[in-house]
Every structure is written in C-alpha cells, then in structure tokens.
Amino acid sequence: MRMKKKGILLCCLASLLFSVTTVYPTHSSYAFSNQVIQHGATGEDVIELQARLQYIGFYNGKIDGVFGWGTYWALRNFQYEFGLDIDGLAGSTVKEKLVKASQYDKEFIRKNIESGNQFTYYGGTPKEQQVKKDKNNQKKQAQNTQTEEDQGTSLEPTAVNVPNGFSQNDIQLMANAVYGEARGESYEGQVAVAAVILNRINSPTFPNTVSGVIFEPRAFTAVADGQIWLTPNDKAKRAVVDAINGWDPTGEAIYYFNPDTATSSWIWSRPQIKRIGKHVFCM
Amino acid sequence: MIRWISIVILAIAIFATGAWGYQEHQEKNAILVQAENNYQRAFHDLTYQVDLLHDKIGTTLAMNTKEKLSPQLIEIWRLTSEAQTDVGQLPLVLLPFNKTEEFLSNIGEFSYRTAVRDLEQEPLSDKEVDTLNNLYKKAGDIKNELRKVQHVVLEDNLRWMDVQMALVSTDEPMDNTIIDGFETVEETVKAYEESDLSSGLTGISNETHEFRFIKGENISESQAEEQIRKLFKLDDELELTIAESGDGAQLPMYSASFQNEKEHGYIDISKQGGHPLSFMLNREINEKNLSLNDALLRAEKFLKANGFSDMVMFQSNQYENVGVFQFLYQQGDVRVYPDKIQMKVALDDGEILGFVATDFYRNHENTEYEEPSLALEEAKERVNPTVTIQDQHLAIVEDDFKERILAYAFLGTKGQDTYRIFIDANTGQEIKVEKLKAVETKWNID
Numbered sequence: 001m002r003m004k005k006k007g008i009l010l011c012c013l014a015s016l017l018f019s020v021t022t023v024y025p026t027h028s029s030y031a032f033s034n035q036v037i038q039h040g041a042t043g044e045d046v047i048e049l050q051a052r053l054q055y056i057g058f059y060n061g062k063i064d065g066v067f068g069w070g071t072y073w074a075l076r077n078f079q080y081e082f083g084l085d086i087d088g089l090a091g092s093t094v095k096e097k098l099v100k101a102s103q104y105d106k107e108f109i110r111k112n113i114e115s116g117n118q119f120t121y122y123g124g125t126p127k128e129q130q131v132k133k134d135k136n137n138q139k140k141q142a143q144n145t146q147t148e149e150d151q152g153t154s155l156e157p158t159a160v161n162v163p164n165g166f167s168q169n170d171i172q173l174m175a176n177a178v179y180g181e182a183r184g185e186s187y188e189g190q191v192a193v194a195a196v197i198l199n200r201i202n203s204p205t206f207p208n209t210v211s212g213v214i215f216e217p218r219a220f221t222a223v224a225d226g227q228i229w230l231t232p233n234d235k236a237k238r239a240v241v242d243a244i245n246g247w248d249p250t251g252e253a254i255y256y257f258n259p260d261t262a263t264s265s266w267i268w269s270r271p272q273i274k275r276i277g278k279h280v281f282c283m
Numbered sequence: 284m285i286r287w288i289s290i291v292i293l294a295i296a297i298f299a300t301g302a303w304g305y306q307e308h309q310e311k312n313a314i315l316v317q318a319e320n321n322y323q324r325a326f327h328d329l330t331y332q333v334d335l336l337h338d339k340i341g342t343t344l345a346m347n348t349k350e351k352l353s354p355q356l357i358e359i360w361r362l363t364s365e366a367q368t369d370v371g372q373l374p375l376v377l378l379p380f381n382k383t384e385e386f387l388s389n390i391g392e393f394s395y396r397t398a399v400r401d402l403e404q405e406p407l408s409d410k411e412v413d414t415l416n417n418l419y420k421k422a423g424d425i426k427n428e429l430r431k432v433q434h435v436v437l438e439d440n441l442r443w444m445d446v447q448m449a450l451v452s453t454d455e456p457m458d459n460t461i462i463d464g465f466e467t468v469e470e471t472v473k474a475y476e477e478s479d480l481s482s483g484l485t486g487i488s489n490e491t492h493e494f495r496f497i498k499g500e501n502i503s504e505s506q507a508e509e510q511i512r513k514l515f516k517l518d519d520e521l522e523l524t525i526a527e528s529g530d531g532a533q534l535p536m537y538s539a540s541f542q543n544e545k546e547h548g549y550i551d552i553s554k555q556g557g558h559p560l561s562f563m564l565n566r567e568i569n570e571k572n573l574s575l576n577d578a579l580l581r582a583e584k585f586l587k588a589n590g591f592s593d594m595v596m597f598q599s600n601q602y603e604n605v606g607v608f609q610f611l612y613q614q615g616d617v618r619v620y621p622d623k624i625q626m627k628v629a630l631d632d633g634e635i636l637g638f639v640a641t642d643f644y645r646n647h648e649n650t651e652y653e654e655p656s657l658a659l660e661e662a663k664e665r666v667n668p669t670v671t672i673q674d675q676h677l678a679i680v681e682d683d684f685k686e687r688i689l690a691y692a693f694l695g696t697k698g699q700d701t702y703r704i705f706i707d708a709n710t711g712q713e714i715k716v717e718k719l720k721a722v723e724t725k726w727n728i729d
Contacts, residue, residue, distance in 0.1 A: 035573075035574030035576065035577070036574055036576035036577075037574065037575075037576070038574075038575055038576045038579065038599060039598075039599055040575055040598070040599035040600040040601055040606070041574065041575040041576075041599075041601050042601045043571075043601075060699070061699055062724075064722070064724065066722045068722035069696075069701035069719055070699060070701070073673055073696055073701070076673070089576065157725075158724060158725055159722050159723060159724045159725060160602075160722070160723060160725055161600040161601060161602055161722060162720075162722070162723045163600075164717075164719065164720060165720075167723060168723055168725075186540065186547060186549070187547055187549070187563070187565035188540065188549035188563065188565075191563065204384065204385055204388030204389070204392075205381045205384040205385050205388065206371070206384070207367065207368065207371035208367075212368070212371050216371050216372070217322075217372065217373065217374045217447075218374045218447075235565075238565075241602055242563065242627070242637065245607050245625055245627070246609075246623075246625040246639045246641075246642075247561060247563055247625070247637060247639055248561070248639075248641070249538070249549060249551065249561070249563075251528060251531075251532045251533060251534070251536070251551070252533060253531070270531065271529070271530045271531030272529035272530060272531045273528055273529055273531040273532045274526065274528045274529060274532065274538055275526070276538075281531075282529075282531050283531040
C-alpha cells in the first residue's frame with residue numbers, strides 16, 4: 001500500500017514538473033554545459049547538439065549521444081550556413097547560434113531515449129508523429145516509472161564509441177579470453193594478452209578473425225578448460241580496448257607461455273622478447 | 284520384512300545410478316563424437332581445398348587470355364582463404380602448422396595482388412610466372428603428402444581426438460600417424476621456403492620494416508631508470524622494476540613497471556637513444572570533469588613538451604571517462620598516415636594515462652615530399668560519383684608493398700555512411716577506400 005501511495009505521489013510530482021517544463025520549453029537551464037563539444041565525445045551535451053541540429057534539419061541520424069561522423073558533417077554544414085568558422089567544434093558561439101535557431105524539448109527526448117523508442121525530432125512536425133513505440137510494452141512501462149523518479153539526472157547515450165573495425169561483441173569475446181587467460185596479471189599483463197590476439201589476427205600464420213584466433217584448438221588454455229566463459233571484469237575490457245587502440249606492451253609478440261607450466265620444448269625455442277608477470281612473450 | 288524392503292530400495296538405487304551413469308556416458312560420447320567430427324571436417328576439407336588449389340594454379344599457368352586470368356586468380360585467393368580457415372581449426376602447438384599456413388598465406392597474397400592488378404596494362408612478369416610455377420610444384424607436393432595422410436586416416440580409422448589425447452597426456456615423442464604425416468607436410472613446405480620464397484616472393488609477407496627513426500647512443504639500465512623517474516616524477520625510494528628485452532625483440536628496449544599509491548605504471552623505453560616508446564598508467568578514474576576537447580589540449584601540450592611539434596589530431600574518441608586520441612605527423616600540408624602517435628587522457632583530472640609512439644619511431648623519416656602531378660579537381664573525378672566529397676587533404680600512405688605514396692585523401696559521405704578514399708596524387712589510382720565506423724548502438728538497449 002505504501003508503495004502505491006508513493007507511486008501516486010511521484011506521478012503527481014512528475015505531472016507538476018511536466019506542466020512547468022511545457023510552459024517554458026526552452027528554459028535556459030536546459031541549454032548546453034560550457035564545454036567545447038568535439039568529434040568522439042559522448043553524453044548529454046551531444047544528445048542536445050544532435051537534437052537541435054535535427055530540429056533545424058541538419059542532422060538526419062539517430063539521436064544517440066555519440067558525436068560520430070554524421071553529427072560532425074551536420075555541425076560543419078550548420079557552421080557553413082550560419083557563416084561561422086567550419087571546424088566541426090561546438091564552442092560557445094556555435095552553441096549560442098544553435099540555441100537561438102532551434103528548440104530543445106528535453107523531456108520529450110528523455111522519455112523516448114529511456115523507453116527505447118525509435119524517434120526523430122524535426123521542428124515543424126508534430127512530435128507524436130515522430131515516435132515509433134517500442135513493442136515491448138512491459139519494459140517501457142517499467143522504464144517510464146523510472147523516468148519519473150530520475151527527473152534531473154543526466155541523460156545516458158544509447159550508443160558507444162568502438163574502435164574502427166571492432167564490434168562491442170568482439171571486444172566482449174576478447175575480454176573473455178583475456179580474463180580467462182590472465183585475470184591474475186597486472187594491467188599491462190592483460191593488455192599484453194589482448195595484443196597477442198590482435199598480433200595473431202594480423203599475422204599470416206594465424207586465422208584472420210577474433211573468433212578464429214581465440215577458438216583455434218589448443219591455442220589458449222582458457223578456451224580448452226572453459227575458463228573463457230567466466231564473466232570478465234571492467235579491467236579486462238579496458239585492457240582490450242587499449243590494445244585495440246594501439247597499446248602493445250609485448251613488442252609485437254605472437255606467442256606467450258607460462259615458463260612454470262609450459263611442457264612443449266618447441267615453445268622454448270621461440271625467440272623471446274620479454275617477460276610480463278607470469279608470461280614470457282615471444283615471436 | 285525390513286530387510287527385503289531395504290534390498291529392493293538398494294536394488295532400485297543401484298539400477299538408477301547405473302542408468303544415470305550410462306546416460307552420462309552416452310552424452311559424453313556424443314560430445315566427443317561431435318568434436319571429432321569437427322576435426323574430421325576441417326581436415327578433409329583442407330585436403331580437398333589444397334587439391335583444388337593445385338589444379339587451379341595449374342590451369343592458370345596454361346591460360347593465355349587475360350580476361351580469364353583475373354577471375355582465376357581470385358578463385359585461387361578464395362580457395363587459400365578457405366584452406367587457411369580449415370588449418371585454423373586443427374589442433375595447434377605440437378603440430379607445427381606455421382609453415383603450411385604461411386605458404387597458404389603467400390599464395391593468397393600473390394594471387395590477390397595479381398588479380399586486382401589490371402593485367403591488360405601490366406601482365407604477369409617472367410619472375411611472377413616463375414613464382415607461380417614454383418607455387419604449383421610445391422602445392423602439388425603438399426597435396427600428395429596430405430592425400431597420403433588422409434588415406435592412412437581413413438584406412439586405419441584414425442581419430443583426431445586420439446591425437447588430442449596424445450598431445451594432452453604426454454610431451455614424449457609419440458608414434459602417431461597423423462602427427463608424423465603433418466610433420467612431413469611441414470618439412471615439404473620448409474624446403475620450398477628455403478629455396479624459393481626468398482627470391483620470388485620477398486616483400487609479400489606482412490612483416491613490418493625495422494625502426495627508422497631511432498637515433499642516438501645506447502643508454503644503460505640505470506640511465507633508463509633515471510629517465511623514467513624524471514618523466515613520471517617518481518620518488519627515489521619508490522620501487523621500480525626494470526628489465527632489458529630478449530633476443531626476439533625487434534628493437535632492444537627496457538621495460539619498467541612501478542606501483543605508487545595512486546596508480547600502476549608500465550613503460551617501454553628504447554635502448555638506443557632512450558626514447559619512450561609507449562607507456563600506460565592504470566588507476567580508477569573518477570567522475571568526468573573535463574570535456575574531450577580539454578583533454579585534447581592536454582595531450583597536445585604533452586606532445587609539444589616532448590618534442591613532437593608537428594602533430595595534428597586525426598581521431599578522438601571518448602570511452603567512458605577517458606579520451607583516446609590519434610595524432611598524425613604533418614609536414615607542410617601533407618599528413619603522414621604511417622607516422623602516428625596515440626594518447627589516452629583521463630577526463631577526471633586531465634592526467635596523461637597513455638602514450639604510444641611505436642609507429643612514429645618505426646616509420647618516421649625526414650624527407651621532402653614532391654608536389655602532386657595530378658590536380659585536385661582531376662583527383663576528385665576519380666572518386667565514385669555517388670560519394671559526396673566533404674573534405675580533403677594531401678596524405679602520405681603506405682600501399683600493400685609498404686611503399687610510401689603521395690595521395691589525396693577525400694572524406695565523403697554516401698547516405699548515412701562516411702568514407703575515406705585515397706587517390707594516388709600522381710597516377711590517379713584509387714589506393715584504398717575505408718568505411719569509417721566508430722559508433723555502435725548499445726546492444727543491451729532495444
């Protein structure tokens with residue numbers, strides 16, 4: 001009972017807030033923070049930037065909170081049309097012009113982002129026509145009540161940056177392998193294992209895909225004994241992203257082994273590069 | 284009475300356990316069989332592909348019409364790639380497949396290069412025909428060896444799982460037909476490599492060249508340590524683990540790690556000249572206070588302070604609370620793509636968390652680049668007309684042969700996608716087309 005009452009109270013509060021925001025839809029406190037927004041940035045400012053650019057017809061992509069190429073060209077075209085320097089950076093002048101030229105209905109955007117709807121935000125078209133509701137009704141409602149409790153917290157992007165050519169799933173699979181193989185190792189030890197996987201993908205003597213390298217029989221002990229299916233932690237994921245972005249503490253190694261347990265004499269014959277933690281890395 | 288009841292219960296229990304055990308055994312067998320089948324499939328597939336490959340190279344040699352040659356070479360390329368996939372599925376480590384894989388890879392690259400070339404303009408050279416002849420002969424040898432092994436496998440009903448077991452249980456040399464057979468295959472390829480590979484196919488392997496921009500005197504371990512302490516402002520008391528690289532390293536270096544109350548650090552510093560090649564600092568990153576742009580300014584400042592003055596930002600990405608940047612060396616108005624430096628900056632306090640200059644030191648050289656002989660407008664015409672060109676600059680890129688080429692780099696859009704297209708600034712050839720993709724929807728939101 002108490003929960004219900006609380007819910008009703010929240011609903012009332014929320015509707016109150018809604019009425020306030022509809023009276024002042026472009027309240028200045030909802031405008032950008034004072035950061036310069038550039039290519040690659042993520043977050044609420046990017047959502048606002050994309051929404052405003054879409055409102056005046058420059059941006060046709062998804063409002064997802066990640067400043068990708070689509071947003072970049074939209075911003076440059078905006079700068080061109082409004083006679084500003086064309087540098088693809090959203091600084092204070094750009095933001096001022098943008099705020100003047102467009103409207104930003106934060107609650108409309110919030111509602112749709114948080115309930116996972118597909119939506120657009122073009123000015124001059126009734127908003128109701130720009131939303132494609134998610135079929136998963138239950139989830140939507142659950143998220144909606146959450147929305148009302150969340151008033152005032154920041155908006156989360158619905159997309160992420162990924163290094164060119166790699167999907168989040170590839171990163172996840174590599175993180176699994178790294179965690180299974182080297183969860184007791186230091187950070188560089190984990191980046192090193194991820195780097196070896198990547199070096200193998202580039203090497204002519206190994207398969208050319210993430211899964212090909214990882215699942216090559218007897219290539220990794222963690223795959224053989226099932227430790228690859230442990231849930232990796234954030235450290236392993238960060239290590240993988242660093243390796244994909246170019247960090248390679250191994251000096252381009254394509255093999256590594258644990259000298260305490262390695263039985264194959266062949267592996268000892270490889271030219272060694274260095275030792276990181278428990279692993280010796282070699283060519 | 285009680286005795287009878289307990290006997291009955293026990294009998295039922297024993298029967299149940301037996302049934303359960305039998306079922307488990309069946310399941311285990313089913314899985315073993317499935318694994319075995321995977322190996323069998325990969326192996327037989329490989330044999331077949333190599334056979335077919337041999338045939339195709341043979342017909343290529345017999346061909347004279349150029350219109351048919353390119354598709355034929357593409358077919359060879361496709362077959363090698365499938366054969367490679369099959370090799371990748373067979374047990375590694377004690378079966379030394381390296382040479383076989385390398386051999387396949389070489390055929391693949393050779394056929395690809397020649398296939399994409401305009402053979403009308405530039406037909407196969409005598410040397411290339413020689414190479415193809417050699418590849419044909421060796422592919423034949425390998426095919427024969429593989430067929431031999433296959434025959435024994437089929438006749439004696441050999442199981443790959445037994446090889447697997449043999450590999451797991453002992454490191455003694457064992458009497459195993461499959462392993463012996465593959466060792467023969469490997470020897471066959473090795474002989475090929477020693478005799479022919481060095482002459483006809485040099486430059487085809489994917490190996491990178493040596494470090495060009497490492498200059499100066501060798502430094503000692505203690506000098507390296509001193510330099511690292513200075514770079515990270517470390518206390519003299521703080522423990523620093525440092526070691527020199529082994530024989531396998533392409534560039535001799537010192538690697539050091541430290542742990543202070545704030546973070547864990549790891550750095551590689553070249554022995555010659557004492558250049559920091561890369562470092563990374565790992566710590567928990569607090570709430571974001573800085574924008575990606577602020578972080579970029581810190582990274583640029585760091586580069587300037589460390590003597591990299593002509594670097595220009597090429598790519599920036601925010602991953603949670605860190606910013607990752609790629610910089611390219613810019614000479615005049617030419618961006619040199621191989622000379623790149625990566626940096627990572629924390630968005631809580633702006634600390635430089637990571638730095639990689641390996642590519643820069645490997646590729647950088649002081650040369651003057653000539654003016655392009657093709658005008659910008661002419662180059663633009665070489666770009667696919669359905670692409671809207673948004674931006675362009677001059678660039679130095681490496682081609683498949685690791686040679687430097689002056690090119691126009693065009694950034695263009697087609698629908699929602701953005702492409703980077705390189706056009707040779709002298710010949711007008713399209714060198715490379717890349718689709719730029721850096722944003723992906725979170726899969727857990729839908």
